[in-house]
Amino acid sequence: MSAEELRRVASESFGWERLRDEQLRAMEALMAGRDALAVLPTGAGKSAIYQVPAPLLPGPTIVVSPLLALQQDQISSLTARNHEDLVAVRLSSAEGKTEREEALESLRKGDAEFVFLTPEQFSDPARVAQIKALKPSLVAVDEAHCVSAWGHDFRPDYLQLGQFIRELGRPPIVALTATASPPVREDIIDRLGLRDPEVVVMGLDRPNLYLESVHCADEEIRYRRLVSRIQESEMPGIVYAPTRRATEELAERLSQEGLKAVAYHGGMSAGDRERAHEAFLADEVPIMVATTAFGMGIDKPNIRWVNHVSLPDSPDSYLQEIGRAGRDGQPAHVLLLHRTEDTGLRKFFSNVSVDKEEVASLAALLRSAKEPLTRGELEEQTGLGERRLGQLLGLLEEVGGARMLHGGKVKAPRWAPAPAKAAELVEAQAERQQTVSRSRLDMMRNFAETQQCRGRTLLAYFGEHLEGTCEHCDNCTDGSAAEGLAAADEAPFPIHAEVRHGEWGKGVVLSYAGEQMTVLFEQVGYKTLSVPVVKEHRLLRKV
Structure with missing residues (x-):
């Protein structure tokens, strides 16, 4: 019955006569208590994935969004529906104390269904306790690519979301974004702690x-x-x-x-x-x-x-x-x-410099502290600026040398590596990030300079295979794209096949264009290889 109920709410509350298959798949997962990750292009209805199920679930829906202006647009859109099941409030620095109390009261009484928050709100233990007491039934993380260091708009404040959601009692999570390449998707799943999520990726091609x-x-x-x-x-x-x-x-x-x-x-x-x-x-x-x-x-x-x-x-x-x-x-x-x-x-x-002594000192301070430290305390004791401290803490967290807690506090995990070892691991992780960042830049340059179909080249980066050419780029218009289209039977490996390179390790085949193939390697990022050379020298083998 969940699909029928979802369609009913979509029609009666929002005026949507049909739901896309991708939207419905993600909605049904949430209704069944599962997590979901939805990568849908702009204008494809990402917000609907949490808005439609919300009235059918018992508690309020938490919507995490990075910008107040973006939140206001979504609240205005819900308010314009003029439906009692779609009342939305916000808890942020833009509201006064009285407004925040009124918003919380409306949520407690069940008069409001949605509450919008920025990630920064979770640094306040009192706010976390207030949200937990509401017993939310769903958490929607908008612009979820912000949680990934591989994404284009990484925000350290997003790193604490997984911990925050666990403290709420771990309701189902839906992560939403318009752009997430394969490594970004993996990072979102890992950072937010999504459990066997329903992953929905809608075609990103924009023919207009x-x-x-x-x-x-x-x-x-x-x-x-x-x-x-x-x-x-x-x-x-x-x-x-x-x-x-x-x-x-x-x-x-x-x-x-x-x-x-x-x-x-x-x-x-x-x-x-x-x-x-x-x-x-x-x-x-x-x-x-x-x-x-x-x-x-x-x-x-x-x-x-x-x-x-x-x-x-x-x-x-x-x-x-x-x-x-x-x-x-x-x-x-x-x-x-x-x-x-x-x-x-x-x-x-994109250059990221790591001073190993600086990292070791920060790791040692976290290990020696009897109680978790706030960001402010760490800035004061280390002399590091806010941005630099956030960068190093993010790297330390990735290698197991730091753990973000509610209230914006940080501690060293029980099994954290020794400070000197943590510094080595951070240096290696920073180098890997820089390598991947530069490989992404190489892919961007390849897009700019290619004589192949640009739509096909761009979608390949995101793990999508476009049959034929896009017919909405300059190379398609002048005919050069069609000339370079590779025959499928000449491809040495299927699209999305897992392969291994002797030096670069494990990777996934993303696309073919002319005599070139694009492979995403776990350690070195994106590489464009010559198909004839791969065949002749057997550079890749199937895993």
């Missing part, structure tokens, strides 16, 4: 987005190409730039060209960012020039184009950013203007 990539010899050529493209494009649109300074300079130059633009980056005050955001949403400013800080929660349906003036750091970031175009289902254009020099800039940003 026309993909184009152009190599530019110098900055002036890149700028003139950008201006020319904007002048011939329908508004509004987004330009993604690599640095804060670049966004401001580019917004000013475009404005001088008569193209009204505003900059947006993380270094601006909250008020300035909010004003820029609101002006763009209201179509008062047609062009947003932004860093990746202009990201999650941008739900503007009529964005007609997204142009990049630098190579993104990974296909993860790229897919998320171009996903803001054409949400209304109408045709949209995405253009990547790249230079060879972009790779060096991205490698500089």
Whole structure:
């Protein structure tokens, strides 16, 4: 009966006459008390996966989301339904004490079904106790890729979610994201402690987005190409730039060209960012020039184009950013203007340095402490800044040298490695992360430079195999993509086959394009190999 009930709620409460098969599979898992991981493209109805089952479950639903603006959009959407079973409240720094008490009371009385929280709220033991007393029946983790160091928007605060959910009595968890490559999915499952989850991955191809990539010899050529493209494009649109300074300079130059633009980056005050955001949403400013800080929660349906003036750091970031175009289902254009020099800039940003003495001192402090320490206490005793401390604690947690507790406290696990050993393990883990980050950058560069089908190349990174060519990219349009399409019977291994390389270890075959194959290796990340060379020298063997 769960499927019938789910369809009834979807129809009566939300006005949705049908549910996608992927949505229904995840919903039914939650109704059966199982966990679920859903990777669905923008606009495919991720929120519905927790919203529809929620009224059918006995307790309130906890929704963890990283941005207050994103939470407000979802609350407004639920409120607009004007249904007593869909009342949503929020507990955050944006509400006063009285508002928070009223929200908690409405949850206790059963008058509210959803409560939205940011991960930072779990650092307060009193807040954890209040949520636990509500006996929640479901926890939805939105933008779940934030929990993964391999993802494009890693946030250390997400690391404590698994512990927090266990303290709640371990209700079913649904993790939701629009972009998660295979290693990110594995990380989400591991970090959140998902138990035998129903994993739902919906096709990420966006046929209404026309993909184009152009190599530019110098900055002036890149700028003139950008201006020319904007002048011939329908508004509004987004330009993604690599640095804060670049966004401001580019917004000013475009404005001088008569193209009204505003900059947006993380270094601006909250008020300035909010004003820029609101002006763009209201179509008062047609062009947003932004860093990746202009990201999650941008739900503007009529964005007609997204142009990049630098190579993104990974296909993860790229897919998320171009996903803001054409949400209304109408045709949209995405253009990547790249230079060879972009790779060096991205490698500089991805560099992670580890001082073994620094790590050993931090590990020793955790081991010697009689009681768990707060982040503030650790900052004071180590002299490390907030960002650096968070980075090292994340690495220590990955190698078993630290454990995050509720209230934002940290302790050394009982079987933590000795400080010197922990420092060695952290150094190795940081090197592995950097290796994988650079392999992701290599994949991004491969996408930018390929003469093969771009849609096929992009989807391969996410473990999806596209039959034929996408027919919505520049290489498909000029015919070069069809020329390079490999015959399936020439492939040495099936798609998704597990293979082993003598030096790089175990991996999974993701795709073929022309005479190239893409393999994701556990230790060294993504590699593009020559099929004839693999065959001739027997570089891979099936596991």
